[in-house]
Amino acid sequence: MNEQIASATISAxxxxxxxxxxxAVCEINLELKxxxxxxxxxPNGAGKTTTMRMLTGNLAPSAGSVEICGxxxxxxxxDAKARIGYLPETPPLYRELTVDEYLRLAARLHRVGNANLxxxxxxxxxxxxxxxxxxxxxxxxxxxxxxxxxxxQAIIHNPDVVILDEPTVGLDPNQMxxxxxxxxxxxxxxxxxxxxxxxxxxxxxxxRVQIMHQGHMVFNDSIAGLKQxxxxxxxxxxxxxxxxxxxxxxxxxxxxWTG
Amino acid sequence: MIFTIACKELKTxxxxxLAWTLLALMQLVLAWVFLGRLDAFLEIQSQLVQIAxxxxxxxxxxAPAFAMAAVVLLMATxxxxxxxxxxxxxxxxxxxxxxxxxxxxxxxxxxxLGLMIFFCxxxxxxxxxxxxxxxxxxxxxGLLLSNVAxxxxxxxxxxxxxLYISCLxxxxxxxxxxxxGALLGLWVVDIAVDDADSIMRNFSLLKHYESFNRGLIDxxxxxxxALFILTFLVLAIRRLDGERLRG
Numbered sequence: 265m266n267e268q269i270a271s272a273t274i275s276a277x278x279x280x281x282x283x284x285x286x287x288a289v290c291e292i293n294l295e296l297k298x299x300x301x302x303x304x305x306x307p308n309g310a311g312k313t314t315t316m317r318m319l320t321g322n323l324a325p326s327a328g329s330v331e332i333c334g335x336x337x338x339x340x341x342x343d344a345k346a347r348i349g350y351l352p353e354t355p356p357l358y359r360e361l362t363v364d365e366y367l368r369l370a371a372r373l374h375r376v377g378n379a380n381l382x383x384x385x386x387x388x389x390x391x392x393x394x395x396x397x398x399x400x401x402x403x404x405x406x407x408x409x410x411x412x413x414x415x416x417q418a419i420i421h422n423p424d425v426v427i428l429d430e431p432t433v434g435l436d437p438n439q440m441x442x443x444x445x446x447x448x449x450x451x452x453x454x455x456x457x458x459x460x461x462x463x464x465x466x467x468x469x470x471x472r473v474q475i476m477h478q479g480h481m482v483f484n485d486s487i488a489g490l491k492q493x494x495x496x497x498x499x500x501x502x503x504x505x506x507x508x509x510x511x512x513x514x515x516x517x518x519x520x521w522t523g
Numbered sequence: 524m525i526f527t528i529a530c531k532e533l534k535t536x537x538x539x540x541l542a543w544t545l546l547a548l549m550q551l552v553l554a555w556v557f558l559g560r561l562d563a564f565l566e567i568q569s570q571l572v573q574i575a576x577x578x579x580x581x582x583x584x585x586a587p588a589f590a591m592a593a594v595v596l597l598m599a600t601x602x603x604x605x606x607x608x609x610x611x612x613x614x615x616x617x618x619x620x621x622x623x624x625x626x627x628x629x630x631x632x633x634x635x636l637g638l639m640i641f642f643c644x645x646x647x648x649x650x651x652x653x654x655x656x657x658x659x660x661x662x663x664x665g666l667l668l669s670n671v672a673x674x675x676x677x678x679x680x681x682x683x684x685x686l687y688i689s690c691l692x693x694x695x696x697x698x699x700x701x702x703x704g705a706l707l708g709l710w711v712v713d714i715a716v717d718d719a720d721s722i723m724r725n726f727s728l729l730k731h732y733e734s735f736n737r738g739l740i741d742x743x744x745x746x747x748x749a750l751f752i753l754t755f756l757v758l759a760i761r762r763l764d765g766e767r768l769r770g
Contacts, residue, residue, distance in 0.1 A: 321621070321622065322621050322622060322767065324768045345623065345624035350622045352618045352622075356614075356616040356617075356618045358535055360538040360539055361534065361535065361538065369527070369531050370619070373524070373619075373624075374623055375624060
């Protein structure tokens, strides 16, 4: 039991978030071990981004707790946040800085010491394939490179948990493949939470998958478990998310989804 | 951490043409005022000699230049403070700062400090302009220092108010308009009041600056400035913290 707690890098219990009367996220539980990649799925508006904002300390939960490597995010936000790397949906880039300046700023803000700054910068650039563009202004880079700078910013301080919100949106197929390889590499030694709409991406990269729908966690299983039951992720996703929507406010489209 | 953020603010500020344009334009306006006053001084110099206790060159040239500098900075502040938080929000970079292991206090103070360093460069330029008078005579150093201190304090007031208003919105233009409105309001608040010792008079920002301008450092003015700066910085921190709670 103790061993299990020690190896859990991120654990969220009973996470809730209300915006006024609207419950955006309701009773989410989430646990991740080192070396695990979690695919975080759900239709638009399911509450994925809200959950991620809570996990990274950008939004305070209405109820529930988040622990990063055993450190409570609400009690000791500084220590906990130092162990998280976060790439939001829109990469938070300063267009007027060069890639090197920006990454150095990210490292300093995440308390990377002056002695390690150079090697951290070199490693992050190496991993994200940014060696050739270090001196270019971020604003002049293509979307793919900007996305990579966003990822580099999230991993430069060597965090235990990396949270990526739709990192492959707007990339060409080659760049997507590169980023997936990078995510798999990252997942080997830390925990990665990956939110995406691309189901094959989840099947190829992730170890486990959780599906959110209307603020609730409706599915939580490993990819291996899915394969064992010989169901595809797409089927599961459609079943869980279409079903409830049609029984809710939209006319049932077809009977085959119910049950 | 505060210094890291202040550094970043200065870097992004000076990477854009805005800072350089503002510095150049402010210097142009102030040099114009300065030269105008110098001309006036040279014209009346012969008459001044006949007065028993004539006003010196510092009073006639430097003080008006500093008074003008405060007005010019009041106009420039909204353009600078709108970038601080509102523009970060619009560019989605606020998440970058909030996700980092630093507190809201660090963010607010870092941004405030960054802006103050920029204002200091303006103040240094005005001071150097005044010091150029040493080429032809002597200056009242005490009066000059009191003016510098007053300008620094009133800049800090502008910056803290602008920073707070910048926290209220995600639209830089609204932040700028709001800051300009609030600062102008605080400037003219005493004009409508006829009564000399009406309490409204005490709220006017430039009224408190005037005594520094005359070389009078009053604890009442100091307390007013300190409270003003502190109030809006605390409000800004609370506002950002509250946003994390309310979403």
